[in-house]
Amino acid sequence: MIPGIRNFRSGFVFALTILGLAVVLGAPALASAPPRIEGLVNLMPVPASVTVVDGRFRVDESLAVARAITPELKGGPKDRAFRAAARFMSRLAGRTGLFLKQDFLASQASSGDGGIRYAFGRPGRLIPNEDESYVLKIEPAAIVLDAKTDIGVLRGFETLLQLLSADEKGYYFPCVTVADKPRFTWRGLLIDVGRHFQPVDVIKRNLDAMAAVKMNVLHFHLTEDQGFRVESKVFPKLHELGSDGMYFTQAQIRDLIDYASDRGIRVMPEFDIPGHSTSWFVAYPEFSSAPGPYAIERKFGVFGPAFNPADERIYPFFDAFFKEMAGLFPDPYLHIGGDEVEGHQWDANPAIQSFKKTHGLADNNALQAYFNGRLLKILTKHGKKMVGWDEIFQTSLPKDIVIRSWRGPKSLIEAAQKGYQGILSNGYYIDLCQPAEAHYLNDPLPADSPLDDSQKALILGGEATMWAELVTPETIDSRIWPRTAAIAERLWSPASVRNVDDMYRRLGPVSAALEELGLLHLKNLDMLLRRLAASPRIKPLKVLAEVVEPLKGYDRHGQTEYTSLSPFTRFVDACAPESMPARKFKTGVDKFLAGRDPLTAEELRTIMMTWRENHALVLPFLASSPALREIEPLSLNLARACEIGIEALGHLTKGEGQPASWVQEKGAVLAEASKPAAHAELAVVKAIGRLVEACGVPAK
């Protein structure tokens, strides 16, 4: 606690659950009045506890931020919390347009009463299980942010900013007490810079976005068949020959690590071996399991090239390489990949077969386990703990390794039961363009988990994974955000926070707020349409794009052979992975079918009319832009489906049933209309189908 801060106002309190939050409501007179939740609507992730009381802290140009000076804390612009406070003030000024009088870049300690006062006990360390808790108390005359570590202060500032509200008098913060801490200690985002390189500015803005939703691990997937993306001074041929010139210099890596550290985010590097390693062999074909030469892979998939575990030369190489990388990356963990070793090169290499026999290695799994064992010694020697995908799991490994599961919760459970730590990735594959809901309800520790408490403690958290076959610096933000904010909430908030509708309601404001950090997830969708149309006026294209989603799962790869040089600038790339207008439409259909209320019917009719008429407006674009011609089926099918939807809605509002043949006939048209085109699909056809089906059910 900070000295000199008034005690929190007393008054009787009662519990109330709003928005899936445990909200404790103050102010006795309000027992029957609606709860005061203005600012709370934007909180994401939902804090562990929020207590709301009466009152508002007014924000004006005199607002100042002050750090409590304690003997341990000299305070100054070089400290993480100081810089975080400065960014907070700058973002607050940006949102409110206020000319804040404080020179918050230089002199936070000098301000007096009536502002924001923050304090912490010690600098936080960037390691798992570090304390990130904080208590934020907003009273009408003062705001106090108190934390064990400066990382807790960072988390608290994000919460405070989300609480910004406005009324007729201006901007304010509602009076609340937030006592918050994360449920899981490992809340990660994997960014794959191997398959498509993502430059420094992409990583930085995504680090900012991660911090905004309280994520704390950047899993930096640095090497792939398609590229070796980090400078090695010891083996410079690796990046020189393996990257097409697209790699991070060590200075850039250090800059990124500093930037992440400033935001309370760890940077864990991954060097994926022994498979997924073609790009290494461009420089060092002799380390692979089959003769070279090798070229940087352009296609995507699981490829044959793999390191040769039977070749003793690779171990000194890895020793020197990981020594260098262990020095570059301060994180205690280093990820060695280990996934999807395709095996053909090993099977075809007589020396490897003989090696297996000599060493009693029954199969390729055993060979990889041998390889991992050797690597473990190297990593341990250089002070790193090993992380790897499911494949690395073997009970001969020490207990401080971490299993990162892409296969599913079962493998995590199995590992935990044997005493191993784990992280869940399965279910958080954001590259598959699934709805936020699917990720949101995917819990690393579901209610029915068979684990006991000590085993549960081994489940460290989870990681969203941005695999990069289909993303470029122009599109990556829209593939990560805002859906990853739902994953961030799953990993931070109490397990009981599971209200999907409420999550979606908050996802909109959170998504919008990310723009102030430079994220392009909203801006670039329109921009891509402008480029394709070669015109600034793209409204009909946008109307269509807003109800179209990219093909999900791995279906898009079935449409054509993408390479790392393909354009990701087509219509499908200008469509968000999850259509919010389509979700709203589906919700409307549900509501209408449940109650048949005419107001909802009218809303549905109006929007379907807009979508139907849109096709005529799209056609001129197709004439002038060859690149857009592939969307004609989508646009036409939307019109056709809406024609049917409008008809069905008409029958339903009049209470007219339709024969099964009608339902079947219209259903067939809809089935046709739901077929993919331009690597994408319409997101509203199923809901229209429900209107059609309802026509076949005799009215009650």
Place this chain on the structure above:
Amino acid sequence: MIPGIRNFRSGFVFALTILGLAVVLGAPALASAPPRIEGLVNLMPVPASVTVVDGRFRVDESLAVARAITPELKGGPKDRAFRAAARFMSRLAGRTGLFLKQDFLASQASSGDGGIRYAFGRPGRLIPNEDESYVLKIEPAAIVLDAKTDIGVLRGFETLLQLLSADEKGYYFPCVTVADKPRFTWRGLLIDVGRHFQPVDVIKRNLDAMAAVKMNVLHFHLTEDQGFRVESKVFPKLHELGSDGMYFTQAQIRDLIDYASDRGIRVMPEFDIPGHSTSWFVAYPEFSSAPGPYAIERKFGVFGPAFNPADERIYPFFDAFFKEMAGLFPDPYLHIGGDEVEGHQWDANPAIQSFKKTHGLADNNALQAYFNGRLLKILTKHGKKMVGWDEIFQTSLPKDIVIRSWRGPKSLIEAAQKGYQGILSNGYYIDLCQPAEAHYLNDPLPADSPLDDSQKALILGGEATMWAELVTPETIDSRIWPRTAAIAERLWSPASVRNVDDMYRRLGPVSAALEELGLLHLKNLDMLLRRLAASPRIKPLKVLAEVVEPLKGYDRHGQTEYTSLSPFTRFVDACAPESMPARKFKTGVDKFLAGRDPLTAEELRTIMMTWRENHALVLPFLASSPALREIEPLSLNLARACEIGIEALGHLTKGEGQPASWVQEKGAVLAEASKPAAHAELAVVKAIGRLVEACGVPAK
């Protein structure tokens, strides 16, 4: 010329002037047909010569780019032209959505016939007067790009990309021959990173934009009262204490120089001394002319602190400092600023007064000349030629210095007449938010120049100047682009290219094309409105913003005291410096007043109705967003002015004159409506005023 390329098709040609271009039209049968200029409409800057012939080069997935291999050119991905060709292919794929089959990142030389073949004689040097010419020949079956240097190849690829066209069959390049070279050798953009720091990604995307319009000098204004922005390893306190942590590391500087070099752009650093130097004195107060201590300046203006030319200690300091910077920046020129030495510190310092007497220095100008003379020796010693603002000019300096004029053409003429080289900045101050037209018609060598030919050769070119009092990384792009493209054309294209309407017509497509390079000039205007509105739906705000311009010249500074910490996120920052809808409206008013045609009248009426009704739609935003409340007068005044404009238009279409009292009364309301609000002003009121005035002129 490249071996193996077919001769250019013969056929009689005749000259025709379109778009201010000297277009030579081929195809005998077309003598009376309209000229074939599809792709040419987007060319900016206009090339020195364009010859159009019949035919189209079709663009499909088989398109490949090949470099002519000559003994001098080994060719490979490390070469500038190779990389430029790869970027060309990538951008082409991005615009067309074509999955180009060539692995253009790795193997340009291996492609066969029927594609794009480029060649050059030698690598270009990044110095003034280097050859940037190129010849681009597009025939139905092949494209040949031929240049003296690889820099010429870069310029040619930009032209080729601007020629991309589409028809019912797909994308194509029209058959033309472009023989092009710049009029001026110094086509610069100054970016001031001192007053507001601009990180690496801002500089990189602006370098890309510069290359797209064939500019070739980044004038990097690195130090100011408000910040010292480059790492010094020799004097680390400079950046550590003088930058708030916002500076370029030397690694980042080298990266930027490489990036610029890859685009054929020089990077000339500026260290502004002896004035504009407060940030230096935070670290070294002893070098200033008055006792410290000093703090980083937050306000804007001309400040007192200046180096003490009488203190012998500063010269070894500059010697060591410029030695370091001369090693960091390879450009032959180094800019020492020299502008706006305020003089009070010098006047108040007895040691300086006594020094002046001892050395016979009559005034502060003489003292600065002495300082410059000392600096010149230091720069010369370290292999750099000196550039400075007007103030440095003195005829005792050697002839290879360059005068960069912010004062005006007269000082350039004077310098040239005395044999000194000069660059024009005056008239290219893009921070003043003036229309592109004003910059476009500002010629470094106007037709009435009194200079003779040898003196004219001393006028090297010009520089747009992005002074950064009022810009942040979020807004800087919209302050630079697209208006700077008009300056780029002034400096590249023949002097005869001066058609303002045609410039504006091409400015739109050029502006749009910059988005593919990551420029945020279009995207961020909407984004800022979304932030202020805290909503994704901002149409009425956009309607208003599109006819509002920031106050021009230095008027915005008169509205409030801006500092480097002020928010630049208000409505005015979401308004482009020049309103294109307002320009269109003005053009419409001119057209209507000239011919009174009813169609134009109807267009004007419709748009004024939209603007008038917009106010009611704006009001709800003001209720929910305190930061937007300042725009109420702008919105209301737009409605009021349009009310009057609609009335005036009604009178004019009916041929009804109005008494002088009516004109005066309405004029008074318009004068009121044209007053600034929210640091901005309506851009359509004057044109509405012309409608009112026309009502007072008796109908003929």
